[in-house]
Amino acid sequence: MSAKLIDRTPSAYGYPLLIKHLLGNPVRHFPQQEIVYGDFKRQSYRDLGERVGRLASGLAGLGVKPGDTVAVMDWDSHRYLECFFAVPMMGAVLHTVNIRLSPEQILYTINHAEDGILLVNTEFLPILEAIRDRIEPVKHIVLLDDTGQRPTTALDIATDYESLLAAGDPAYPFPDFSEDTRATTFYTTGTTGLPKGVYFSHRQLVLHTFGVLSALARPGQGSFHRDDVYLPITPMFHVHAWGVPYVATTLGVKQVYPGRYVPEKLLELIAREGATFSHCVPTILQMLLASPYVDQVDLSRWKVIIGGAALPQALANQARTRGIDIFAAYGMSETCPILTLAQLKPHMMAWSEERQLEIRCKTGLAIPLVELRVVDQDLNDLPHDGKSPGEVVVRAPWLTQGYLKDPSTSEQLWRGGYLHTGDIGAIDQEGYLKITDRLKDVIKTGGEWLSSLELEDLILKHPGVAETAVIGVPDAKWGERPVALVVLKPDRASQTDEAALRDWLKAFVDKGLLSKWGIPDRVLLVDTIPKTSVGKLDKKLMRDQYQKMIQQG
Ligand code: AMP
Numbered sequence: 261m262s263a264k265l266i267d268r269t270p271s272a273y274g275y276p277l278l279i280k281h282l283l284g285n286p287v288r289h290f291p292q293q294e295i296v297y298g299d300f301k302r303q304s305y306r307d308l309g310e311r312v313g314r315l316a317s318g319l320a321g322l323g324v325k326p327g328d329t330v331a332v333m334d335w336d337s338h339r340y341l342e343c344f345f346a347v348p349m350m351g352a353v354l355h356t357v358n359i360r361l362s363p364e365q366i367l368y369t370i371n372h373a374e375d376g377i378l379l380v381n382t383e384f385l386p387i388l389e390a391i392r393d394r395i396e397p398v399k400h401i402v403l404l405d406d407t408g409q410r411p412t413t414a415l416d417i418a419t420d421y422e423s424l425l426a427a428g429d430p431a432y433p434f435p436d437f438s439e440d441t442r443a444t445t446f447y448t449t450g451t452t453g454l455p456k457g458v459y460f461s462h463r464q465l466v467l468h469t470f471g472v473l474s475a476l477a478r479p480g481q482g483s484f485h486r487d488d489v490y491l492p493i494t495p496m497f498h499v500h501a502w503g504v505p506y507v508a509t510t511l512g513v514k515q516v517y518p519g520r521y522v523p524e525k526l527l528e529l530i531a532r533e534g535a536t537f538s539h540c541v542p543t544i545l546q547m548l549l550a551s552p553y554v555d556q557v558d559l560s561r562w563k564v565i566i567g568g569a570a571l572p573q574a575l576a577n578q579a580r581t582r583g584i585d586i587f588a589a590y591g592m593s594e595t596c597p598i599l600t601l602a603q604l605k606p607h608m609m610a611w612s613e614e615r616q617l618e619i620r621c622k623t624g625l626a627i628p629l630v631e632l633r634v635v636d637q638d639l640n641d642l643p644h645d646g647k648s649p650g651e652v653v654v655r656a657p658w659l660t661q662g663y664l665k666d667p668s669t670s671e672q673l674w675r676g677g678y679l680h681t682g683d684i685g686a687i688d689q690e691g692y693l694k695i696t697d698r699l700k701d702v703i704k705t706g707g708e709w710l711s712s713l714e715l716e717d718l719i720l721k722h723p724g725v726a727e728t729a730v731i732g733v734p735d736a737k738w739g740e741r742p743v744a745l746v747v748l749k750p751d752r753a754s755q756t757d758e759a760a761l762r763d764w765l766k767a768f769v770d771k772g773l774l775s776k777w778g779i780p781d782r783v784l785l786v787d788t789i790p791k792t793s794v795g796k797l798d799k800k801l802m803r804d805q806y807q808k809m810i811q812q813g
Contacts, residue, residue: 276439277466280349282510283309290512296533297338298519300406305512308342314428315346321428322400322418324377326351326437329445331375332497333357333384334404335519339421340496341505343379348443348462349434356446356497359384360793361455367391369447369455370398372664379404379421385413406519439463444500445664448593449793457664458594467629468596468658469506475601475627476507482563482587482603484511484537491516491535493526493544494568498794499597502539502567502589513537523551531557539589541568542575543795546727549578565589565601569796570695570713571621574720580617590623590695592681594673596658599632600624600693622692623685631655634687639676646688649696649709653678684709701799703732703740705777710742712799715765715778722764724748724756729789729797730780733806743806744780745789758783 268274275281286293287309295303303311324330330347332354334340347354355373357366366387370378374397380388381404388401392415400418403411410420443462447455460468476484484490490508492501500506508515516533518526526548529535545566548554560583566575567589579586587604591597602624604616611619626632634642634650642648659679662670673679684702685695696711697703703710712730719728727747732740748756761783768774790798790805 276436277463278349278436278439279345279443279462279465279506280434282466282469282506283312283345283349286509286512293512294514295338295341296514296516296529298517298525298529300519301338303338308338308345308509310430311342311425312346312349313430313432313434314425315342316350316434317428317430317432318419318424319346319352319377320350320432322377322402322424324350324352326435326441327353328376329353329355329373331355331357331370331373331378331398333359333378333380333387334496335381335383336492336496336501336517337404337519338517339379339404341509341515341517344496344500344505345509348441348465350432351435351437351441353442353459354444356444356500358447358449358455358495358497358793359387360495361447361449363387363390365447365455367394369457371396372447372455372457373445376400377402381405382407382411385411385415388415389413439466446497446499446593456666456669458660459664460596460658460660464596464658465500465503465506468503468598469510471627471629471656471658472503472507472598473510475603478603481585481609482601484508484563486511486513488537488563489514489516489533489535491518491526491529491533491538493518493521493538493540495794499591499593502565502591502597504539508537523547524553527551527553527557530559530562534561536561537563539565539567541795542566542571543569543791545579545586546575549575549582554582559584567591567597568794570623570717571602572717572720573617573621574717576617576621580613587620588622588624590693592683594660594679595654595656595681596660598627599630599654599656600626602692605690619692622688623695624693625691626654626693629657632687632693633678634685634693635678639678642686644687644689644691646686646694649684649686649711651699652681652683652685652693652695654681655679684711698799701732703730703742705732705735705738705740705742707739708775708777710775710778712742715742715744715774715780718765718768718774719744719746719761722756722761724752725761727789729799729802731799731802731806733803733810735781738777742778742780744783745786745802746783747786747789758785 291306293305379402403420445459563585571588588602590600602622642650682699684697715730726749729745735741790801792798
């Protein structure tokens with residue numbers, strides 16, 4: 261018997277899953293709700309609805325048609341939120357440009373995505389000026405400005421954002437189209453090769469919004485609900501700020517966009533606006549907690565999701581002592597991004613704080629609709645015993661279906677019908693994933709896998725250590741050996757040296773928490789640790805630098 265498709269009477273509305281459907285109700289139901297942009301602007305959801313119409317109408321006036329790509333270079337702002345809606349809602353594609361890439365890489369992404377219109381913050385004009393002769397497709401530049409002054413620039417500026425909106429129609433009629441229409445695109449910032457473009461459809465973004473919403477809509481620990489105040493601290497150019505602005509808007513909560521990230525400013529915004537829900541990478545939280553102003557702010561109502569890199573237990577502990585509800589999440593550019601959240605299950609609420617901390621620092625449970633597996637090379641499932649590592653592969657309705665104009669890498673990403681994350685992890689009996697390494701960063705010493713993340717966690721527990729990264733370096737006898745780079749806390753630098761750190765790790769070997777092969781051959785004390793454009797440890801660069809150092813003796 262073959263499956264039967266549903267019948268649809270000619271007048272029935274099929275309801276494509278379009279981003280415009282996320283916006284209607286919150287604007288209607290919470291018109292007075294606030295959206296704040298740092299010290300620059302306060303507006304309401306009613307304003308958001310009208311300005312989204314005005315923006316689309318203005319862009320249409322500049323010639324933007326369905327299928328065209330509109331690029332944005334801005335700090336996190338109310339404008340960026342408007343672009344998140346207006347551009348896809350008119351059937352165009354939003355390219356969120358990573359402003360931390362090098363000018364050459366930015367040039368590559370603008371040309372590769374075929375951006376027709378560029379909305380650019382005054383602060384980033386120098387980047388564009390440096391590459392302007394080689395930008396191919398851009399027809400118009402629209403200025404995003406917080407200074408109130410017209411800049412002197414050699415670039416041909418078509419108009420500024422506020423003038424464009426002032427002349428636009430707040431009731432712009434947004435059409436229906438296929439839910440599989442491309443809505444957004446942006447580029448992954450791998451440490452090798454050219455940036456790779458990923459892309460997401462309306463359907464994918466709507467389903468991601470509801471997948472994340474359903475996981476967060478719960479009482480108590482790890483929740484996000486109507487009474488929260490949302491402050492993103494993950495750039496909007498990076499995987500749509502993890503897609504949470506769409507979630508926040510759907511909920512109709514107050515939203516606070518912080519502009520450029522300055523730790524003192526962020527703390528001030530948390531206090532002044534009453535922010536209760538944020539997400540960021542570990543480095544940013546580290547900076548906030550190290551700020552001299554942190555003691556002036558009550559963080560006990562703050563919930564923070566940490567992702568982009570593993571959440572170190574030392575950092576989680578520090579956050580917990582301030583009453584922060586901290587927990588990890590996991591995903592990647594290719595996955596829209598959220599795949600897992602490290603929320604506590606109800607029965608874990610009775611556990612000791614120490615056991616709970618361990619769960620909060622895991623990589624998390626797959627959220628609804630995500631099928632997440634840990635597999636061997638032949639795609640066979642590995643046991644869920646918390647200690648059988650393999651590659652994490654996934655299926656979900658919101659994964660990029662390929663890389664932009666790159667068929668062979670796309671097939672490689674999706675080999676066997678699962679998206680290959682390139683991450684190594686293990687699933688425990690409760691179903692929680694713990695990522696232990698990147699496939700390309702994994703250290704194999706004497707035939708054994710050594711987790712650089714676990715080693716980093718142990719080193720970070722030393723009271724004198726501010727930052728660390730562990731890399732694998734070639735070794736004639738063992739294949740590879742670990743080397744640790746360590747930045748010391750300035751006030752502890754005189755009391756901590758390489759021998760002290762190695763002794764620190766030996767204590768974990770004695771307790772059976774680290775194999776004796778896990779003690780790095782060298783612990784290098786350094787001033788800084790190289791990071792990628794989104795603040796992650798750049799292990800490729802570290803390995804290259806270490807190799808050069810060895811060659812130079
Ligand atoms: P990106 O595409 O730049 O967002 O980077 C995604 C990568 O960051 C993942 O493939 C992981 O290697 C890493 N990552 C993200 N979240 C976590 C996490 N909670 N724990 C460990 N690694 C993570």
